[in-house]
Amino acid sequence: MAARAGLLWLVLTLGACASVPVTPPWEDLPLRYNVTYTHDPSPRLNVEVVLPPPLAPRLFLFRQPGRASSVVATFGNGSRVELFPRNGQVSVPEGARVLRYHHPLDSSPGGGGRHLFGGMGEGDAWHVAGKAYLLTPGRVTPDLRVELTVSGADALLPWKPDARGVYHLRGEDLIDAGFHAFGGRRCEARVGASVLEVALLGRFTHLSDAELCAWLEQAGREVVTVRKAFPFPRVTVRIVPVPGDDAPGVFGMVQWSSPPSISILVGQDATAASFAKDWVAIHELLHLTHPTLMPRVAWLTEGLATYYTELARARSGRQTSQRAWQELTEGFARGQAAAGSRTMEEVVAEERNFQGIYWTGAFFALHLDVELRRVTHGRARLEDVLELLATRGPTASLEGFGAAVDTVAGQPLFDALLARHLQRPAFSELAPLLENLGVRIDPGGVKLHAAPGSGLREALDGGRTPDDAG
Numbered sequence: 001m002a003a004r005a006g007l008l009w010l011v012l013t014l015g016a017c018a019s020v021p022v023t024p025p026w027e028d029l030p031l032r033y034n035v036t037y038t039h040d041p042s043p044r045l046n047v048e049v050v051l052p053p054p055l056a057p058r059l060f061l062f063r064q065p066g067r068a069s070s071v072v073a074t075f076g077n078g079s080r081v082e083l084f085p086r087n088g089q090v091s092v093p094e095g096a097r098v099l100r101y102h103h104p105l106d107s108s109p110g111g112g113g114r115h116l117f118g119g120m121g122e123g124d125a126w127h128v129a130g131k132a133y134l135l136t137p138g139r140v141t142p143d144l145r146v147e148l149t150v151s152g153a154d155a156l157l158p159w160k161p162d163a164r165g166v167y168h169l170r171g172e173d174l175i176d177a178g179f180h181a182f183g184g185r186r187c188e189a190r191v192g193a194s195v196l197e198v199a200l201l202g203r204f205t206h207l208s209d210a211e212l213c214a215w216l217e218q219a220g221r222e223v224v225t226v227r228k229a230f231p232f233p234r235v236t237v238r239i240v241p242v243p244g245d246d247a248p249g250v251f252g253m254v255q256w257s258s259p260p261s262i263s264i265l266v267g268q269d270a271t272a273a274s275f276a277k278d279w280v281a282i283h284e285l286l287h288l289t290h291p292t293l294m295p296r297v298a299w300l301t302e303g304l305a306t307y308y309t310e311l312a313r314a315r316s317g318r319q320t321s322q323r324a325w326q327e328l329t330e331g332f333a334r335g336q337a338a339a340g341s342r343t344m345e346e347v348v349a350e351e352r353n354f355q356g357i358y359w360t361g362a363f364f365a366l367h368l369d370v371e372l373r374r375v376t377h378g379r380a381r382l383e384d385v386l387e388l389l390a391t392r393g394p395t396a397s398l399e400g401f402g403a404a405v406d407t408v409a410g411q412p413l414f415d416a417l418l419a420r421h422l423q424r425p426a427f428s429e430l431a432p433l434l435e436n437l438g439v440r441i442d443p444g445g446v447k448l449h450a451a452p453g454s455g456l457r458e459a460l461d462g463g464r465t466p467d468d469a470g
């Protein structure tokens, strides 16, 4: 406060001299969010947005339109006006200083139901997506500074607060604000020098908090069979129980906040023993191994995570090599059934053809990995592409991904292989590839046998040798 008043005085003084370039005082003021959790009269987030005058953006929006029925704008003279979001958009009148609204978290009438984004939880433990409850500027400039505080509950947000509990964000952090947790219990999973901070948002019938964190720690260690080190120093994971379900991983999702944030729904009646067969946690954590594809290329990112889910579980010893190929070939068969006679290009254009998108992508990842190893005589592999991309920043385009493949291969490879897959019926290259790798689908299950490419297959599912661990 004192510093701010001092700056204002300085600027006004300098402003008297026309030849001195002047920084307007407001340029240094952040956009500030004060978020308060309360359960009175029902679980909700009361949000206060303090606008930096007078250059405050006029158009604000809920990037996931939803539950705030109105927003009250307060002006400098204390007068107020009630604004009603339309398609999530709020046009803020000139001179407004503060916006206030509340976001209901519960499923009571008007609450909006049990929803991973809008609000899911019980008691005083809630899961919500930042984009559902944060009213954000429609246009975010790189120099926009944001401060956020939380009171009323212990929160787990994708970011780390300072010693006073203030989150210092950049404007772009508001575009995908990730998943947030309010209340609940906490545990930590450590993978090398990295930490997974975990919020447990509800009760489990059989599982202890330590067992849940051990499950995530194992999945984290499996990520390190793909990347040399865990890809982020700190990520946050929220675990939400699903009543009436005993599946270990019911659903999982990554949000591309910075760093990414993960949430996983776990059957309330799941047991620790059932985690051995779970693939959801490792799948979500494997999404941390690749850059965010901009624009989005779901078949590639889901394909990579799906492909490595089977390899990583074999490399760690959680499943046998035979089981990994059984899972892969069964997935390819599901993908093939979903694809019919359509080309890969047609299948991946079908927004909701999940089996088709995930498994054509996983098959392409396998083929790409095999080709990379083949043309480099085993010196390079798909993991090296991920390592290279990690040195080039948190995002990549499809072209950038392809260029990284070609760099690692030492020759053009990506475009031709992709064109071959996109233009032909999906999975048309599957049978010859499996035959070459020595993977035979028998009525009783997959059999692995000696074949020209069986050494390469063992290199895929057998993990890293000490020689190449560095």
Ligand SMILES: [Zn+2]
Pocket: 283, 284, 287, 301, 302, 305
């Ligand atoms: Zn995924």
